Structures are given as C-alpha cells and as structure tokens.
Amino acid sequence: MADGRARVAASILDADLSNLAHAVQRVERAGADRIHLDVMDAHFVPNLTFGPKTIKHLRRRTELPFDAHLMVAEPGRFLDEYLDAGCDSITIHVEIEEAIEPTLRRIREAGRASGLALKPSTPLSALEPYRELLDIVLVMTVEPGFGGQTFMRDVAAAKILAARDLLDHKAFGAEVHVDGGINRATAEFAGGLGVDILVAGSALFQKGHDMAREIRLIRALADEGFQYTLNDGEPPIPRDKMVSFTSLPKFLALQFMEEIEAGGIPVIMLRGDGQINPDGMRDYDILVPASTEELVVERHAAARDAYLTKAVAWRSAFVVEHGIIPPPDHL
Structure with a gap:
C-alpha cells in the first residue's frame, strides 16, 4: 500500500x-x-x-x-x-x-x-x-x-x-x-x-x-x-490513513458506525487496546479516513459525546446487575 x-x-x-x-x-x-x-x-x-x-x-x-x-x-x-x-x-x-x-x-x-x-x-x-x-x-x-x-x-x-x-x-x-x-x-x-x-x-x-x-x-x-x-506546503494526508474517532463498547460502536456510514464515510471497527468494560471485553475503536476527519467531527461530534455518556451509564448499570466479569486470558 x-x-x-x-x-x-x-x-x-x-x-x-x-x-x-x-x-x-x-x-x-x-x-x-x-x-x-x-x-x-x-x-x-x-x-x-x-x-x-x-x-x-x-x-x-x-x-x-x-x-x-x-x-x-x-x-x-x-x-x-x-x-x-x-x-x-x-x-x-x-x-x-x-x-x-x-x-x-x-x-x-x-x-x-x-x-x-x-x-x-x-x-x-x-x-x-x-x-x-x-x-x-x-x-x-x-x-x-x-x-x-x-x-x-x-x-x-x-x-x-x-x-x-x-x-x-x-x-x-x-x-x-x-x-x-x-x-x-x-x-x-x-x-x-x-x-x-x-x-x-x-x-x-x-x-x-x-x-x-x-x-x-x-x-x-x-x-x-x-x-x-494547494496545501500551503503541508504534506498531503495519506489516502489510506485511518484515524480513531472514538472508542465504545461493542454494541454502541456498531450503532455509531452505522450512523457514520449512512453519510457516505467508511468506518473500520477494531477491538482497541484501551478500557476493559465490566463485561470483560475491551472497547472497540471507530476508525475513519484521515481525509474525512474534519467532516466527521463536524457531523458527529455531538453524537460522539452522547454515545460516550451512554457508555458510562451502561457500565454502571452492568456492574449493579452483573458485577465485574474478568476479561478472557487473551485480553
């Protein structure tokens, strides 16, 4: 590539x-x-x-x-x-x-x-x-x-x-x-x-x-x-570069991915290496093309904040109902 x-x-x-x-x-x-x-x-x-x-x-x-x-x-x-x-x-x-x-x-x-x-x-x-x-x-x-x-x-x-x-x-x-x-x-x-x-x-x-x-x-x-x-002396953004927009529990990441892709922007969802949730699974990173980062922020910054708030509420509710599940060994 x-x-x-x-x-x-x-x-x-x-x-x-x-x-x-x-x-x-x-x-x-x-x-x-x-x-x-x-x-x-x-x-x-x-x-x-x-x-x-x-x-x-x-x-x-x-x-x-x-x-x-x-x-x-x-x-x-x-x-x-x-x-x-x-x-x-x-x-x-x-x-x-x-x-x-x-x-x-x-x-x-x-x-x-x-x-x-x-x-x-x-x-x-x-x-x-x-x-x-x-x-x-x-x-x-x-x-x-x-x-x-x-x-x-x-x-x-x-x-x-x-x-x-x-x-x-x-x-x-x-x-x-x-x-x-x-x-x-x-x-x-x-x-x-x-x-x-x-x-x-x-x-x-x-x-x-x-x-x-x-x-x-x-x-x-x-x-x-x-x-x-055209770019004021700045190197162009690599065509295939992806950047992280946010990280969320899997079920929320799937919902957010669909919303972003509905606007014609491709999303890659990968298991991240950050927060481990109380269900034992790590958050998933939502990656978007670097060339569209400004547009994604313009369109979806408010929704990102809302999803992050939902994630906090879900984690708290999960602990109350199920406790904390240890992560699998491979995590």
Whole structure:
C-alpha cells in the first residue's frame, strides 16, 4: 500500500498485447496501485484493443483494482460483460450518442464505481446532468485512441481542479483521474491541480526505464505538486490513513458506525487496546479516513459525546446487575 495521496493507474495499452498477463503482473510487482484498461471499439475511436473476455482472463492474474475506460460507442450494450469480467470501476464517455444515465445507474447498482470521461475539446459542463451518479471524472489530456501523445497542459489546467466540484456530493471516495501524457515531467503539474489518479502508460513501458522507479517518481512528484500548490506546503494526508474517532463498547460502536456510514464515510471497527468494560471485553475503536476527519467531527461530534455518556451509564448499570466479569486470558 502506497503512502501519500496520489495513486498511479498503470495503462497496459503500450504493453505487449500478445502477453498482457505478464504486463499486468509486471506493473503489480513495480508497485502500481491499479490497472487501467483502455477498451476501444474502432468506432468511437480509430483503434481496436481488447474486450471483456480478455479482461476476465486477466482478472485471475492480479488482485489490483481494474479501472475500465470504455472508449466505445455503445457501452450499455455490453456493460454486463464488463461487470462480469471483474472491473472495479467503469468509466464511459460523455460524448456517446447512447443514453448515459441508465448505464451509470447500472454500474452503481452492481456495486462498482461509475465514471464519465471527456475528450479535450468537451467542456466540463457536459457532465453536469450526471453529477449525482458520478464517482469518477476522467479528464483526457490527449485525444483518445492511442498512447504516447503529448500532455495538454491547458486542458489539464482548465478542467482538473474544476472537476472536483462535480464530485462534491460524495463525502469520501470521489476521484478525479487524468489520462494522457502523464510521466515524471507532467506529474507535478497534474498533482498541483488536485488530481487523485494519474494514468500512466507509455512512460512505464519505455525500454531501459525502471518501471518501479517511474511509478514512485510520478506518485511522489504529484504529491509534491499538491503540497506546494494547494496545501500551503503541508504534506498531503495519506489516502489510506485511518484515524480513531472514538472508542465504545461493542454494541454502541456498531450503532455509531452505522450512523457514520449512512453519510457516505467508511468506518473500520477494531477491538482497541484501551478500557476493559465490566463485561470483560475491551472497547472497540471507530476508525475513519484521515481525509474525512474534519467532516466527521463536524457531523458527529455531538453524537460522539452522547454515545460516550451512554457508555458510562451502561457500565454502571452492568456492574449493579452483573458485577465485574474478568476479561478472557487473551485480553
């Protein structure tokens, strides 16, 4: 698991297409955070790559998440096949003529992340009608269809930071992706615009380059760009860092966890190493993503105080009724 905020999605478009299983395993060993699958149909874009059957065979080769980028004219027609293939997120293009909303809804109903991509010439406003259905906005900084093109800085500057506003309905998990021309020379600029996921392809598969080093450089430079452009020189909060919000007896912790998660914020509940309750069991820690800590405090600080008061009352009542039960030996 990588430190920091930025994540690298390795596109296998520039890999040896006759041995994609090796390419997937290679980028995983090199430290990529996920696999970016460029699906092209030779209709929406003038290139043809691979489809759901290939993806399904690749799925067994790695546990990395699969981000499918469907550059196809009729994604809804074949969506079930991509879902069955094991894609963790599916992003379609806003420029297609097919109805978009039904496909986004089906992706979400399947429990996957849904996204919309837009070509360099397409304004962000084209995504506005679908914002409530979006988990991902993918900003194309090259023309879709082929790898190895030059990064369009003006497109990135105009869209990446602004794309965040389209995802403000999500308390956690929203992602802005950038795809096209990402390498060590462009990662810092993209990171300074607040991008979450950097799709890198040709930069990783250049002969003579150390793929693992390229991934580390792209990730680190993007974080540096974020730190000094958007975060007042402070290092970004690591994307996967969890912090303790409170500790409670198990039955209260379960109730509070459900309340927090109802607001779209994931919670991990772990048995803590602190107070042992009169029933012989330790309190459970409620952990939330560090990036959401301020929001959780804003939403749930009063409820936390109320739950802590309930915990004190429950402990007192338990002692009166049952006495104190010695903790198990493993505690």
